[in-house]
Amino acid sequence: MLVLSSALAAVVGCPKSVDTPESVVNRDPRVGGRLFAATSPFNQVIPTNPQLDPRSADYVKLMNRSKKEKGFVLSVKEWTVPAYFAKPATMRHDVLILGQPPGAHYDRAFVHDVVRIMRGVPIPDNAQPDPMDDAHLTVIDPANGCEYDLYGAKRTAKGWTALWANATSTPESGIYPYGLSSRATGFSPLAGVIWPAELRNGRIDHALVFAYPYTRSGGPVYPATASDGKTNLAAALPQGARVQLDPTLDLDTLRLSPYERTIAETLQRYGMYLGDTGGALALYAVNPQSFKLNPYAGTLPDDPLVFLDRIPVERFRVLRTGSQTAQTPLAVVPSPCAQIEVLG
Structure with a gap:
């Protein structure tokens, strides 16, 4: 499986950001900016009434099974990226x-x-x-x-x-054109990860990336450029697929924690791309070891894996995936x- 600076003291406790998506592009993600070009698939809001995959219900049923088996988690201190x-x-x-x-x-x-x-x-x-x-x-x-x-x-x-x-x-x-990232799908390992400042600000202006046990064999779908999928189940999800939390879901009814609310809003607006094979259904946050002080203090539980129990996986939906690339032309660019x- 290819899964994935010093903290700025003045950033801790900074006020809620009022940046628009356009103004956060290419700014320092340690202070609320986002990486990669405005045209990156990770920086695109999901349009209203997008096309759903004909197999969406079956995909989501298996994803919900995965949640029941090992949970829906946020990797914070392990199996992620410093x-x-x-x-x-x-x-x-x-x-x-x-x-x-x-x-x-x-x-x-x-x-x-x-x-x-x-x-x-x-x-x-x-x-x-x-x-x-x-x-x-x-x-x-x-x-x-x-x-x-x-x-x-x-x-x-x-x-x-x-x-x-x-x-x-x-x-x-944020995507290696012929695979060979340090993530299985060719995605940059920082594409789709959650930064501490985003949780403090209560806003994430990009799609997320997730790992999943049941990744389909046979190659990736756009925008992934490589795949390590090995599962032959009919409802296994191809790597690169984009998943959205139903935007009609009223989040006020779920009693979400502040960090779950921020993540759920992001999943409704930007969704998440399947980026790797993993042992559980999991999102990624930047590993806090790369900061001088714990940047998640006051925003996340102090645990290696944070469970996202109140986000209803059964209300996910899979956007139309397109065809799998049968053979990935891996090459160093x-x-x-x-x-x-x-x-x-």
Whole structure:
């Protein structure tokens, strides 16, 4: 499975934002902005009366079963993505990309089988990967608009290594055009994650991303560019599918907590894209370890996984997915952010 800076002290307790979606594009997400281009699929509001997938009811029935099995959760301190921010003086590192871990066997051979190196990655001294097996780590360099994504990241005595690494530009779509993100679907690991400032402000101006156990085999659907789906159930959801909480649902009737209310409003307005295979139906928040102080204090329970029990999964609906891409043409796309070289 490819699942996924210092806190600004003055931000904690900041007043509720009154920004419009247009004014938050490409601003610092630590203070209420959002990443990626205004044209990114993640930054598009769902139109009124969108086309629903003919299989929506069956998809949602299986999603609700998943909730009953393992819950609907928000990953906060584990199985998510820490996001660090580089400064001009941040030391740059060459990250050794090791490919498949010992004993691992991917469905087919591709670039993960080749040892590579990603040159010149600015990694702050305090950076640490997510503590779980996927060991995600992402660094944003605001000076050049670059995002550096590591999966299976590890700091060794000889330097940084990763099972996979790639780079993209934050003014672009947040989607790697030929897969090979550190997330299974080609989505940037920061696309669709929830930032602390968004929960404090009570507003999220982008679609969310979620993981799910029952991801369909056979390739992704737009806007995903890759897939690790392996389930053959008829109601398994293809990766890249967009799910919306019924916009006619009166949230006032649900007795939601403030963070659940913010998330539910976002699911009605922007929805969520299926971005990865996971052990439970789960959304992602930026791992608080990448901040000096707990940025979720007063907004979220202090738990690794926060349950979203009051959001009714049975009121989800799946927008028309389109056809699956049968074969994903995985390829490393040259980026001005970093050079990736084959070793040997």
